[in-house]
Amino acid sequence: STVLALETSCDESAAAIVSGRRVLAGAVASQMEEHARWGGVVPEIASRRHVEALPALIAQVLEQSGLAMADLDAIAATVAPGLAGALLVGSVTARTLARLHGKPFLGVHHLEGHLCSVHLGEPLPEGPYLVLLVSGGHTELVKVEAPGSYLRLGRSRDDAAGECFDKVARLLGLGYPGGPAIEAAALDGDPGRFRFPKGRVSLPQGGFHPYDFSFSGLKTAVLRQVQTLSRQAGSLPVADLAASFEEVVAEVLVERSCRCAVEAGLQTIVLVGGVAANRRLRRHMSEATAARGLGWRVAPLAYCTDNAAMVGLAAIERFDAGGRSGIALGVAARLPLEQAGTLYAPQPP
Numbered sequence: 033s034t035v036l037a038l039e040t041s042c043d044e045s046a047a048a049i050v051s052g053r054r055v056l057a058g059a060v061a062s063q064m065e066e067h068a069r070w071g072g073v074v075p076e077i078a079s080r081r082h083v084e085a086l087p088a089l090i091a092q093v094l095e096q097s098g099l100a101m102a103d104l105d106a107i108a109a110t111v112a113p114g115l116a117g118a119l120l121v122g123s124v125t126a127r128t129l130a131r132l133h134g135k136p137f138l139g140v141h142h143l144e145g146h147l148c149s150v151h152l153g154e155p156l157p158e159g160p161y162l163v164l165l166v167s168g169g170h171t172e173l174v175k176v177e178a179p180g181s182y183l184r185l186g187r188s189r190d191d192a193a194g195e196c197f198d199k200v201a202r203l204l205g206l207g208y209p210g211g212p213a214i215e216a217a218a219l220d221g222d223p224g225r226f227r228f229p230k231g232r233v234s235l236p237q238g239g240f241h242p243y244d245f246s247f248s249g250l251k252t253a254v255l256r257q258v259q260t261l262s263r264q265a266g267s268l269p270v271a272d273l274a275a276s277f278e279e280v281v282a283e284v285l286v287e288r289s290c291r292c293a294v295e296a297g298l299q300t301i302v303l304v305g306g307v308a309a310n311r312r313l314r315r316h317m318s319e320a321t322a323a324r325g326l327g328w329r330v331a332p333l334a335y336c337t338d339n340a341a342m343v344g345l346a347a348i349e350r351f352d353a354g355g356r357s358g359i360a361l362g363v364a365a366r367l368p369l370e371q372a373g374t375l376y377a378p379q380p381p
């Protein structure tokens with residue numbers, strides 16, 4: 033089937049037309065530069081920019097695909113999780129179009145979209161697998177038992193991995209978003225120069241949680257190191273700091289996901305979310321999985337950060353399985369991935 037999908041959960045306005053597993057057209061308008069002035073996303077500004085951006089994006093993807101509204105089987109939008117005001121813009125737009133053109137509407141869980149981004153590359157492996165979802169707002173290890181059936185096995189107890197990249201980038205005087213800035217700065221840095229801690233989460237009965245993450249201590253450790261270095265003469269070794277930081281994040285993400293996969297009896301690790309674009313992380317994942325006889329997959333680079341194609345793909349999987357959302361479906365700032373199925377509750381006739 034063929035859908036028009038909208039994504040407005042944060043600071044990217046995006047539209048795409050997806051047919052089966054093919055992206056017929058996709059467009060993303062980023063507001064990052066505007067929010068960078070404020071050092072983070074300003075919800076009110078985000079909503080206003082989505083309102084301004086969507087009409088042109090929708091016209092653009094329709095034109096690019098050569099399709100008309102009548103050719104679509106359904107219209108979809110991200111409805112959770114994210115900034116409520118921003119989500120409403122995409123959701124109201126999609127529901128209005130759906131009503132106007134007599135099409136079914138599908139509300140999509142943003143993280144299910146990130147999971148589906150892998151399908152935009154080669155087809156996914158069969159059977160259950162482990163997903164390492166690393167984005168600006170989430171760091172989770174999720175067992176996918178079957179399509180739409182999720183079990184969270186690990187998560188960050190404080191900052192998300194991407195959030196940590198953004199905060200450390202700010203600390204090092206690099207730009208926003210932090211991930212790409214740190215990756216560029218780290219290119220000719222020495223990843224072994226500084227030893228930063230791999231944050232661990234204590235268990236009440238003693239020991240540490242094997243699959244949970246903590247990144248707030250790492251951010252503080254980088255801050256302390258920067259303060260110490262600043263007291264000494266000379267300029268800050270930004271490349272070495274960035275490389276050492278990136279190295280420890282990649283190590284901890286890969287170590288814990290490999291351990292989780294092995295102990296849960298899962299053969300494949302699937303890497304998704306904005307941080308999955310990181311080349312050092314991809315390299316570490318490739319080496320560590322090979323050493324343990326595991327397989328691994330990653331979303332195509334262009335579909336790691338927020339986009340509407342992944343939302344369209346998630347919608348198509350739900351639609352083809354008979355899923356439909358109510359036209360009055362609301363948005364939710366928070367919604368665990370395990371509850372994504374509630375967005376397709378049976379509708380009264």
Ligand code: ATP
Pocket residue numbers: 041042113114142146166167168169170193194195197198209210211212215305306307308309310311336337338
């Ligand atoms: P969520 O999906 O949890 O709601 P989000 O949609 O804001 O959050 P994404 O768009 O998936 O997050 O990813 C953005 C994050 O990815 C930012 O924190 C950014 O710094 C990080 N990121 C992007 N590219 C890279 C990279 N090359 N290396 C590391 N981090 C990166």
Ligand code: MG
Pocket residue numbers: 042043044168338
């Ligand atoms: Mg974003």
Ligand code: FE
Pocket residue numbers: 142146167168306337338
């Ligand atoms: Fe995202």
